[in-house]
Amino acid sequence: MREIINAALPRQRHLVLLGLALGLGLALAAIAARSVGGAVAGLTLLPILFFLGMAVREIVRQPGREGLRVDETTGSFFAPPQPGVPFGPALCGYFVYYTLYTVAGSAVDAWDRFLMLAYLLVAGGLAIGAWRRVPFVTLTAEGVSSGAPRSMIVVPWEAIGAGAPTGPGAAGRFLRLPIARPELVRRRLGWLRLGAFVPVRELTVAPEFLAAAIRHYVAHPEHRATIGTVQEYDRLRRALAGAPLTGQV
Template sequence: MREIIDVALRRHRTTVLVAVTVGLGSGLLSIWAGSVGGALELLTLFPPLLFLGALLRGLFRRPGTEGLRVDGSERAFFAPPRTALDVLPLLCGWFAYMGVDTAHRAVEDPLRWPFVVCYPVAAVLLIAAYWRRAPFVELTPEGVASGAPHPLVVVPWEALDRAAPLGSTPAFALRLPVARPDLVRRRGWGGTRRRVQLPVRELAVAPALLAAAIGHYAAHPEHRAAIGTHEEYARLRQALATGG
């Protein structure tokens, strides 16, 4: 599990560096093509169309289809991040492109200068968030953790409302019904203890399977101690298949 997290972080960092480099290069290419004019001016349309197409593909891609993975040493079932290109690095590249393009246009239009500052700031904030974390969900005998290598939020099983169904937005997020927000542990900013959402769109696991597994252990505390074993995972899959 730790090796998968390390690989995911390296992939994230490489992706965001490439996206920012492409964004800066595209901005400079657009400025050069616009100054040359003629047929080359059509190149100014290429960067925005490229980023727009990639963003739409990332937003509307299908959710994951894999099962949970088992780590016996950590006593956990976990859902690793997808290897497909995520939306956040694309946004970093887009902000880098817009920063260069807007700075060029601000020479003739001073009203654009506030955006010249906003785009780089937004890119830096996204890079900082994406650089330090990988989307990850871990089920342990103690509860549900989200984020890696250090969990951004940990929800003990006792904090979940057994009677309330898990709320979900298809292919985007899975909302956990929290009944005891005082037990939820959260680090960093964003979200509250009463509102916990798991980033399903960024995970390789099938959202329905993850939701069913969490709901199962929330309703069956007698099975939580065995989480993280291959025998328990086989029993879980059988129980979920039997229950539909």
């Protein structure tokens, strides 16, 4: 597990830097060529088309279809991020491009500047988040955590109430855990209490399998101590035999 995180985080950081550099470079090039209509049109159209392509890819991309993986060293089941370019770095680059190119224009009022500042703040937040953690979910004997190597949220099993984790339909963007004891939940942003959400869209695990596994360990605390062993994962797969996937170790 640690090797996967150590490989995924630098790669994601490189993509963040690449996205910001492309946004800055295209904005400066478009500003410099503003007096040449055709060149400006091309430089303006290129990032828009790229961003639209990334947005369409994000909409149509299917969530993972695998099971969880086993790390006996850390005593955990986990799901790493899917391969490919995350949407966040691309969005950061586009916000930088759009903000700089718009602010450099001649007809920018106070409201436009406020929006541009908001775009830059969002881009900065996305860049910092992508710089510090990769999409990840981990199940241990203690509970469920999301994000690595810095967990965004840690939910002990005792904090999860009865009922199934729920998500926004077939898109499978995230799971919302039913919380019975919110005081036990640990968040990276402790002041932001918007519920316990586990993003799953960019993970290799099938959302329905992850939801079933969480529901299983909430209902069967006697099995939690052996989470992270191959034997327990085999037992879990047999218990969840109805899940439409083939897991892997």
